Amino acid sequence: MKIVVIGGTGLIGSKLVNKLRQLGHEVVAASPSSGVNTITGEGLDEVLNNAQVVVDVSNSPSFEDKAVMAFFKTSTTNLLKAEKAAGVGHHVALSIVGVERPSNIGYFHAKEAQEKLIKESGIPYSILHSTQFFEFAGGIAKSGEVGNEVHVTTALFQPIASDDVVAALFDITIGAPLNATVEVAGPERLGMDEFVGMFLKETEDSRRLVPDKNAPYFGAVVNDQTLVPGENPRIGKIGFKDWLHAQHAIA
Template identity: 60%
Template sequence: MKVVVIGGTGLIGSKLVGKLEEHGHEAVPASPNSGVNTLTGEGLAEVLQGASVVVDVSNSPSFADDAVMEFFRTSTTNLLKAEVDAGVTHHVALSVVGTERLQESGYFRAKLAQEELIKASGIPYSIVHATQFFEFMKGIADAGTEGDTVRVPTAKIQPIFSDDVAAAVGRAAVGTPSNGVVEVAGPDEFPFDEFIRTGLAADDDPRTVVADPQALYFGSKLEETSLLPGPDARLADTRFTDWLARQQ
């Protein structure tokens, strides 16, 4: 099976390509570096020739409200049109658990717009909602840092290893289109401040972590369960503490 992976050279995309190839599929990474640009449409017709499945794990180079909306609307529209022309029979996209609950954020408004375009396209689809990756811990901490203090929301978080996300997206890609959303998350739920504090401590980072009810998560005010998956989520095996130990 030929699977084209849009964003195939990024964190998830590169892992996904490797996993698909291990299982005997023809996995083609597509990105501007390989001559495929979803914003302009360049290279899409060529790379999609003979493809059965397209997986979109690309991300916007800018998270500014207007720029991120323009990226997801334009790139998704161009990609879906090219898929119709090429006869692609399954579109898979990676999105975020809680997207519909985080609409104060321009990024999550753009992700929801992307999902709505996919659902309206007429192409059989599967959308994978993942929780925050372990690898994003430091970036999240940096976003909430004021001086030597990291202020994070008083919410819960259930992060996941990127390898487990890639595996979940790969299962969706080679499976039957769900025409719906599948949620994946890590095995353990943490208070947000505990997740960040544990991660920073493992890296000998001296910053103080404070749970602040007024702290925003990339522009959104969180309820306690805003970032948590539902009861039907598929839970991965890799624990955050085990992953941290392997980083040392």
């Protein structure tokens, strides 16, 4: 089976490509560096020739509200048009838990717009909603930095290891289209401040953690419902402490 992974050189894409290739599939890691650009349309027709499945794990180079909306609308529109022409039978997309809930997070609105295009395309699809990745812990801490303090919301979230996201994407990719959205999350649900506190301690970071329910999450105030999955999500196997210890051992 020929599978094209859009964004196949990134964190999730590269791991998924390797996992699919180990099963013997013909897998193409598509990205601008390989001559495939979903914004301009360059290389799309060629790379999708004879493809049965397309997995979109691409991401916007800018998280500014207007820029990220323009990216996902343009990229997804061009990709779906090329898929229709090529006769692709399964479109798989990675999105985020909570995008359909009311929020003032511009990135979430852009992903929701992307999902709407997918659902209305007529192409059989599967959408995976994931919680935030463990790998974002450092970025979350950086975004809340005020001098030598790190201000982090106490809102609940349930982050996940990227390897567990890839495992879920793998199963969806080699399966039949779901024509539905499924969720995946990590095994632990705690306040975001607690997770960041564990990260700071494990990395021997001297900055002082300041839990604050009103602290913004990348510019937006969130609550206990914003970032957690609904009922019966797929649960990852890797705990945050185990992941942190593994990262520290590697480093």
